[in-house]
Amino acid sequence: MHSFAMLNTFAKVQKQRWLVQEMSRIFAQVCVKNELKASWLAAQRVTNVIRNFATSCPVCAQPRGITKKKELSEKKLTRHFVDHRKVKLLAGAGGKGASTFHSEPRKEWGGPDGGNGGDGGNIIIKVNRQVKSLAQVAPVYKGEDGESGGSKNCYGRNAGTTYIPVPMGTVVKEQGETVADLSQNGQEYVAVFGGAGGKGNRFFLSNENRAPTTATPGERGQERVLQLELRTMAHAGLVGFPNAGKSSLLRAISNARPAVAAYPFTTLNPHVGIVKYRDHEQVAVADIPGIIRGAHLNRGLGVSFLRHIERCRFLLYVLDMSSPEPWMQLQYLRYELDQYEPGLSHRPHAIVANKMDLPGSGVNLKALRDHVEQRVIPVSALTGLNTEELILHLRELYDGYLVTQVLSSGEDKPTKW
Numbered sequence: 222m223h224s225f226a227m228l229n230t231f232a233k234v235q236k237q238r239w240l241v242q243e244m245s246r247i248f249a250q251v252c253v254k255n256e257l258k259a260s261w262l263a264a265q266r267v268t269n270v271i272r273n274f275a276t277s278c279p280v281c282a283q284p285r286g287i288t289k290k291k292e293l294s295e296k297k298l299t300r301h302f303v304d305h306r307k308v309k310l311l312a313g314a315g316g317k318g319a320s321t322f323h324s325e326p327r328k329e330w331g332g333p334d335g336g337n338g339g340d341g342g343n344i345i346i347k348v349n350r351q352v353k354s355l356a357q358v359a360p361v362y363k364g365e366d367g368e369s370g371g372s373k374n375c376y377g378r379n380a381g382t383t384y385i386p387v388p389m390g391t392v393v394k395e396q397g398e399t400v401a402d403l404s405q406n407g408q409e410y411v412a413v414f415g416g417a418g419g420k421g422n423r424f425f426l427s428n429e430n431r432a433p434t435t436a437t438p439g440e441r442g443q444e445r446v447l448q449l450e451l452r453t454m455a456h457a458g459l460v461g462f463p464n465a466g467k468s469s470l471l472r473a474i475s476n477a478r479p480a481v482a483a484y485p486f487t488t489l490n491p492h493v494g495i496v497k498y499r500d501h502e503q504v505a506v507a508d509i510p511g512i513i514r515g516a517h518l519n520r521g522l523g524v525s526f527l528r529h530i531e532r533c534r535f536l537l538y539v540l541d542m543s544s545p546e547p548w549m550q551l552q553y554l555r556y557e558l559d560q561y562e563p564g565l566s567h568r569p570h571a572i573v574a575n576k577m578d579l580p581g582s583g584v585n586l587k588a589l590r591d592h593v594e595q596r597v598i599p600v601s602a603l604t605g606l607n608t609e610e611l612i613l614h615l616r617e618l619y620d621g622y623l624v625t626q627v628l629s630s631g632e633d634k635p636t637k638w
């Protein structure tokens with residue numbers, strides 16, 4: 222009996238001890254919380270508004286690293302990159318006007334109270350710098366119709382505008398004639414106007430006719446078929462035969478990553494790279510697919526993509542110095558450019574002699590210099606040899622362009638990247 226009482230007391234003591242432990246643990250937690258809260262409040266008071274410490278736990282606050290977007294292959298890019306589109310645009314029709322009469326108890330001749338219909342919606346082509354190609358442009362757009370008018374002089378609601386987002390450098394053509402050249406971010410072109418809303422019978426109320434029943438339907442919206450063409454807007458354009466090393470050169474001098482391979486026509490779409498200078502000036506360089514002899518007769522990939530260098534202020538002719546008679550490449554390139562647009566080859570330009578690391582290129586360079594009067598810049602896109610000279614020359618061309626732009630008050634500016 223005595224031992225049983227002892228055991229009972231021991232159990233009670235143990236329970237009390239556990240209770241005390243548990244209470245002190247909860248108390249400590251509350252203290253920590255209060256302390257944190259107090260310190261947070263103090264920090265808020267000190268910094269007034271700005272929080273200068275991280276409240277998230279250190280594990281969550283660890284840098285997660287930039288998730289790099291996977292590069293699209295040239296084949297996939299071709300599917301995504303569309304540089305011309307034909308679109309049919311139908312603006313919204315206006316809403317019908319209503320033909321109704323006011324009705325109220327004990328009011329015999331309430332009079333006409335049919336409201337007008339709302340106007341149909343316009344369709345506007347608008348430049349959005351986030352959009353990079355015309356792939357998202359649908360073949361047909363139909364604007365919203367205006368709402369019909371109602372009784373009690375209720376007017377129908379005007380329809381909203383439909384916007385077609387297009388990239389910078391989109392040229393709008395109708396039957397081959399340019400109707401708009403959209404080169405600034407946010408620039409708009411009202412392509413089709415919506416029809417006006419019809420008139421309700423209230424509109425026709427006059428002294429001669431006190432109870433008109435006439436109401437007109439809304440007008441039909443405008444209809445147009447337009448061609449949209451994208452012209453990449455860069456300062457410099459790389460022009461050369463396939464495999465001359467244009468894409469390799471763009472990789473060597475800029476941040477762009479076009480595909481490079483040892484077979485011709487690797488590049489199927491234009492790529493734009495930015496060459497950055499220490500004074501924060503940026504020069505955009507476009508790499509376009511290779512041109513071959515007879516391209517103007519649609520050989521190779523043709524010359525349709527030359528529209529992308531139409532806007533380039535200066536050209537870089539890239540020649541493969543490992544092949545004999547490189548000056549012939551230059552002649553053919555110039556001929557093809559002039560076939561596309563007379564005088565295009567005479568834009569300010571530089572001749573880039575690429576693949577100078579290969580045997581025989583030194584001899585070819587000497588021969589090239591004998592055949593051409595312009596400055597020749599020998600480089601190797603693969604090893605990076607002399608690319609600085611090219612970058613500096615690019616800057617000289619750019620500065621020259623800026624001077625001419627100031628003089629001509631810059632009508633058709635390439636994009637400021």
Ligand SMILES: Nc1nc2c(ncn2[C@@H]2O[C@H](COP(=O)(O)OP(=O)(O)OP(=O)(O)O)[C@@H](O)[C@H]2O)c(=O)[nH]1
Binds near residue numbers: 466467470576578
């Ligand atoms: N040795 C050497 N090889 C080069 C040099 N530049 C380019 N190449 C190689 O030439 C091949 C073609 O290079 P690309 O840059 O794809 O040529 P491209 O002019 O863009 O060709 P297309 O896109 O087909 O018009 C690749 O195998 C490159 O590695 C160079 O300076 N030296």
Ligand SMILES: [Mg+2]
Binds near residue numbers: 469479488
């Ligand atoms: Mg290429």
